[in-house]
Amino acid sequence: MEKLMGRLGLFIVFSVACNHQNKDIVNSADQKVRPNVLIILTDQWRAQATGYAGDPNISTPNLDSLAAKSVNFKNAVSGMPVCSPFRASLITGQRPLTHGVFMNDVQLDTAAVTFGKLFSKAGYDTGYIGKWHLDGHGRLSFIPPGERRQGFDFWKGNECTHDYNHSVYYANNDPEKKIWDGYDTFAQTDAAIDYMKGQTTEKKPFSLILSYGTPHAPYQTAPEAYQMRFHPDSIQLRENVPEEMKEQVKKDLAGYYAHIGALDDMIGNLMSNLKNTGQLDNTIIVFTSDHGDLLGSHGAYKKQQPYDESIRVPMLWYIPKTLGIAPAVKDALLNSEDILPTLLALCTIDIPETVEGINYKSYLEGKEDIDRAALITCVQPFGQWNRVEHNGREYRGLRTQDYTYTRDLNGPWLLFDNENDPYQMNNLVGNDQYSDIQSELDRLLTERLKENGDEFLPGMEYIQKWGYPVDRTGTVPYSP
Structure with a gap:
């Protein structure tokens, strides 16, 4: 009880400081070139399912390497663990009952103040690749350029599909339906690399969200080479999986980890590209997921329920050395709506009054503590x-x-x-x-x-x- 009360005391002090902090103007007249921003967003990747988090079933060498160079928010939470609500909170910095996307397949207000609009106004080239799930006009429909894209200029996206080997997308202004070539995790990575390479001669920085559909179900659809790495009989289950579900859960986890293995290789490709083009030293990278996956824990699958397998997500922030923030493992319970204000502050962009999330920049710099419950x-x-x-x-x-x-x-x-x-x-x-x-x-x-x-x-x-x-x-x- 003493430990809890101490932390709650910290909450009272620092919640006031953080709310005030969001009102600060962080622009500087003599600012240097702003950093690029790459958000790597996955779908349904629970926090424990990485090598660096100690999962005995999976090796993620590329992600582990990124974690070693990053700030790891080990207690990060998806405040409403469903696809569309998280995504709306990510790009607005608001809680779901404010932005209104508290369920899947509804449209985010096209007048919302969003990541794309804010970074575009600050002089960034804005891009979006992959799963969107914020339009509400049907999962395979064309999202036309303009207000429904919420400020993103470059576009190779789809509303929502989990047919990873026959995955629909639309490119920029073209309303013709296209299909990613092969496994879409690979094709979307190639598209992101091409986009970032194209920015090397541009005078303005880029901000790109690369939004994968994996490792979300269906679980057994990764390329065969990855599926061969994982056999159900070798899978170690969490203690909270009921006996009657264990056989099926092992099969599904084998497929889940196959998707993760493929994603880990793609993260390696992204990092290698940024290093080879000289962009890594000036690029903030956020790796996370919209929510986790119960995968049999507590006798359930998927998300929404308030258990850790559902609400806790991986959250790595690679921050260039020039910003003076050292790699570390952090305890703070960073929530979905906190990502945008923290990115804006790191990029010296004003945080608008519409944002409800906490700006963690000073926390990252070691200037204050934040122990706010999620x-x-x-x-x-x-x-x-x-x-x-x-x-x-x-x-x-x-x-x-x-x-x-x-x-x-x-x-x-x-x-x-x-x-x-x-x-x-x-x-x-x-x-x-x-x-x-x-x-x-x-x-x-x-x-x-x-x-x-x-x-x-x-x-x-x-x-x-x-x-x-x-x-x-x-x-x-x-x-x-």
């Missing part, structure tokens, strides 16, 4: 991964360094001591020994919800408020 949220108790019959429910919660606490519409739901119960198998809600901790986390959660203006209503009330469509049953959103 807020985790789920709005709708339905959809493919969070159905009520599979224990899905609306929730609000906090992830601290030591505990995960969530509340559903009926009150306290889950409390885990993550230090002593890393697989989150012992729910401590109502446990007398943890009553003080539960009460303090519940109080803090109430404060955070009040601070955010979140009334924690039933999911359908948010659907109706935003005017999102439902199917003929009136309960389940559909993809327009």
Whole structure:
């Protein structure tokens, strides 16, 4: 309890400092050439599934090499662990109930203040390659140039597809449907390398988001050479996978790691290209994922639920030496909406008033500490991964360094001591020994919800408020 109270005390001090920090103007009249920005975004890559994180099933030498040169936010969280909500928070710096993309297959407001618009205004060439999932006009539809691309100029993207070997995309202004050549993880990497090489003669810096669809299911679709590396019988499962699911989970994990093996090689290709072109010394690289994958843990698959396999994501920041930030492993619980303001500050771009996330630049520089608990949220108790019959429910919660606490519409739901119960198998809600901790986390959660203006209503009330469509049953959103 003393340890928790100490950290909560830090939270009170530094949350005030960070909120003030976002209002600061970070532009400098005598600034040097701004760094390039490359965001490597993967889909459904859980935090533990890397060599540097100690996963016994996978070797990721290229990612491990990047981690050694980077700031590793080992406790990073996807605050609403679903594809579209994370992506909207990434490019707006806002929480899902502010930007309104709290579910998949709806459109982000085209008037939003976004990554693409801000970097373009600051003189950057902006590019986007791969999965978008913010347009809401159908998963294979053409997203025309202009406001629906949210400020990105160069474009080789698709709304959403997981057919990795017959993957649809559209190039720049051409409305003709195209297919990536072969396995799209490889083709998208080649496109990113070509784009970055093309920027070597440009006077202005680039900002590129490379958004892969892997290692998201279907799991058994990586090239055969990668699938051959992983055999189900050799897979070591997490302790929280039920006995009756183990055989299937081992098969799926073998395919999952095959996708990761391919991605690791592509990260190596990206790094080699940046080094060979001389761009690495002036490029910020952020490697992360939109959420994790339960993959059998707690008897579930995919995401949305508040367990670590779902909410925790890898988060590496490679920062050029010229910015004076040393590689390190950091404890802070960086959340989805915090990425944009931190990037803007590192690139000496003003952080707009619309941004709600924390600017971690001073934290990275060692000038202050931040021990703010990460807020985790789920709005709708339905959809493919969070159905009520599979224990899905609306929730609000906090992830601290030591505990995960969530509340559903009926009150306290889950409390885990993550230090002593890393697989989150012992729910401590109502446990007398943890009553003080539960009460303090519940109080803090109430404060955070009040601070955010979140009334924690039933999911359908948010659907109706935003005017999102439902199917003929009136309960389940559909993809327009």
